Amino acid sequence: MTTVTLWGRASSANLQKARWALEEVGVAFDHREVGGRFGGLDTQQFGAMNPNRLVPVLQHGDLTLWESHAIVRYVAAQFGGGALWPEGPADRAPIDQWTDWTATTFQKGWIALFWQLVRTPPDRHDKAAISAALAETIAALRIMDAQLQQTDHLATDAFSYADIVAGVSLYRLTTMDIDLPDLPGVAAWHERLKSRPAFEKTVCISYDELRGRSAH
Numbered sequence: 541m542t543t544v545t546l547w548g549r550a551s552s553a554n555l556q557k558a559r560w561a562l563e564e565v566g567v568a569f570d571h572r573e574v575g576g577r578f579g580g581l582d583t584q585q586f587g588a589m590n591p592n593r594l595v596p597v598l599q600h601g602d603l604t605l606w607e608s609h610a611i612v613r614y615v616a617a618q619f620g621g622g623a624l625w626p627e628g629p630a631d632r633a634p635i636d637q638w639t640d641w642t643a644t645t646f647q648k649g650w651i652a653l654f655w656q657l658v659r660t661p662p663d664r665h666d667k668a669a670i671s672a673a674l675a676e677t678i679a680a681l682r683i684m685d686a687q688l689q690q691t692d693h694l695a696t697d698a699f700s701y702a703d704i705v706a707g708v709s710l711y712r713l714t715t716m717d718i719d720l721p722d723l724p725g726v727a728a729w730h731e732r733l734k735s736r737p738a739f740e741k742t743v744c745i746s747y748d749e750l751r752g753r754s755a756h
């Protein structure tokens with residue numbers, strides 16, 4: 541069988557999406573930790589794989605792929621057998637919709653919040669930026685909550701790759717020092733995701749190594 545190699549440190553939220561998807565579909569893969577404290581993104585070899593010098597990168601045979609959502613979609617299409625991304629256009633569309641929304645809207649707030657609260661050293665915390673990012677995150681979570689009060693998972697009742705790309709936020713959002721409003725739909729979804737071994741294994745990971753590391 542053609543080898544699958546996943547490049548990127550386990551503490552990266554974007555790497556976690558790819559790793560979670562690979563674990564869900566049960567394909568064997570070689571995980572090489574690079575980036576952050578591991579370094580290795582400035583080599584010629586890595587630059588040839590991803591000119592952005594960011595993780596994750598996935599290799600499968602002759603294919604080398606970067607951008608976490610494209611990787612997750614490839615894993616779903618290649619190995620998922622319809623489990624993470626069904627075949628029909630109308631079934632796929634809401635999954636793609638929530639995934640694009642995560643990329644363009646949800647992530648903007650929650651990742652900014654994580655950078656402000658965890659990755660920026662406390663003496664450089666910007667209170668205005670923190671409250672703006674928190675407000676943006678809560679506004680997005682309320683949109684998700686309204687949906688999740690109607691469906692068991694983000695796009696439909698069934699688990700899909702949209703749950704992966706958005707769900708990697710949950711461990712961090714619930715362990716950072718922030719006050720979130722009551723979001724019963726999101727809370728029930730979080731409980732459902734916690735029952736998936738791949739979520740526990742790939743997402744519920746300490747991010748202590750990132751504290752105060754605003755450089756990369």
Ligand SMILES: N[C@@H](CCC(=O)N[C@@H](CS)C(=O)NCC(=O)O)C(=O)O
Nearest residue numbers: 552553554575576594595607608756
């Ligand atoms: N849009 C890209 C963003 C990738 C990205 O920002 N990766 C970060 C980690 S989450 C990275 O490689 N940072 C440099 C490092 O870890 O050293 C994706 O979704 O894959």
